[in-house]
Amino acid sequence: MPHFTSTVDELHRYAPEVDEPDDFDEFWRDTLAEASAVPVLADVRPEPTDLRLLDSWDVTFAGFGGEPVRAWYTRPAGVREPLPAVVEYAGYGRGRGLPHERLTWPVAGYAHLLMDNRGQAGQYGAGDTPDPHGAPGGPWPVTWGILDPRNYHYRRLITDAVRAVEAARALPGVAADRISVVGNSQGGGIALAVAGLVDDLSAVLSTAPFLCDMRRAVQSTEPAPYGEIARYLAVHRQAEEAVWRTLSYVEAVSFARRATAPAQFGVGRRDTVCPPRTAFAAYNHYGAANGRPVPPEREMHVYPFNGHEGGEAVHVRRQLRWLDSVLHPARAGR
Template identity: 75%
Template sequence: MPHFDLPLDQLRQYAPTVAEPADFDAFWRATLAAAAEHPVLVDVRPEPTHLRLVDTWDVTFAGYGGDPVRAWYTRPAGADGPLPVVVEYVGYGRGRGLPHERLTWPVAGYAHLLMDARGQSGHHAAGDTPDPRAGAPGGPWPVTWGILAPEDYYYRRLITDAVRAVQAARALPGVDPGRVVAAGNSQGGGIALAVAGLVDDLAALITTAPFLCHVQRAIEITDAEPYGEIARYLAADRTAEDAVRRTLSYVDGVTFARRAVAPAHFGVGLRDTVCPPSTVFAAHNQYGAANGRPEPPRRAMHVYPFNGHEGGEAVQVRRQLAWLAGVLAAPGDVAGPATDTTEESA
């Protein structure tokens, strides 16, 4: 797939006006306040893994509406003292899988909470969290569940779960509650970006090819899933466009990005038809623009000109590790810088 989106020099300046509902902040304040009425931790129990270098717990926490959400909590075995924790969100159609599948962050010395995605088990990786509130009018795919009204939309529930995962992580033993990182790729990257816009004391954000950014453009320029599922739904229900566009405006990553304050690390492939590069740059370029702080947050972007949705893969992870070490370094520690730059990668 050759480049199909804007040229890189235009992408670096791309800062479109994204439709923002007048009650966006009130909507999310009310949603999160309702979730906060439920105690966050429901159950924490050791999980046997036969891995000697990490310890894992099966965690259940209360998400949207108090619904039980599952997660894996993993730490370096025998680690002393509270650790920074990376709260990770999974890609579209994935569940939390098995605890030995994602070990990068605990092996690097961090605590790690991997949140399940309600209702998405069975597409690419197994999960253990149903979505008991599915069933509102909409299409057959997660991205279209309840899409006719923001109050019913699936991503209202998933984003709320994600904020509650941060709260659950802070309540777990062995976690430094002042050093919580939101992380993810694709859908997980979009959810992490939403969390950065809703939680004002995160230590950092790590997001690659984030989904749900500049959604109005995405559904017009790509047919790749998941955006293509929205287009197919609208092709079948020709009267739903106004309602769908209104719903999507409540979950757009650009609007969340504008409110974020944490240092952020982005990545994008210029041949990505799943999450088109212009949608990612729209969030990156406006990150922190409306957070009310006198100085913009630090941010970095790595660009992969010849890659699609896979982006930088292991190379990007190596860069994330180096960048996060710099962000979290205590005064006097030796670590790489957390730069404010757009860096093009070969």
């Protein structure tokens, strides 16, 4: 397939125009204003984990519509000063799991908030945040409410993700002016969406991102989640125009154009789930609409023989070193 055989040079030139509705900014401004009317932190309680070097809390915050969203907050034990925070978004079909399942960022010395995916848990990981909205659409999360952008599942999930940043800033022990967002696959697409909606992030780390160049992705790849949209359209043939319109409001390329924070990307060139061309569409447009004469710092790591797993531990090491260099530039030179 062409998007797997493109050279790296061709990928770096791939900057397609995507569908963007005229009221894109107004849609998200109104959505987030409605959510922000509710105080963000609902409950924070210590969570026993048997991990003596880390402290964890079970957090509930108000997401879309003021609805409760669960998260784990974890940080190094015994550290009193406020720490830079990493807000992490999970992949498709995953929930927040248990607090000891994702320890890279707190072990590296960061405050870490891992957001649950509303309604998605059960395919690859446990979660406990429901999505109590019924709307016409298919049986999979990516098709819930897909006929109307106001009813779409990802309108709610992206709103939750923005509110997770607000929740992190309100938590004790967090340096509120040093918040970064990170995610792989669906989490990578959500991180890009937050980057376009929150203008004072410290950094964005997005690996194999979903939600990018979505029309072309649905038309060119078979695995879920994009394949689930194609399977929905194979049955609901008359819904195509409505589906493309809805997806245009959650297109990560549009969010990436509005981003202002430094960003690091990673892709596997043999990725059939989130094809590398789609990630480059977001990378090549990143920061283009922010009004700055110089776009924000960004870098891309390509793993030629890897698929959706990307660079795995090698890439995580690069993420750790890159984020440290962004937050502590003087230290990066040593």
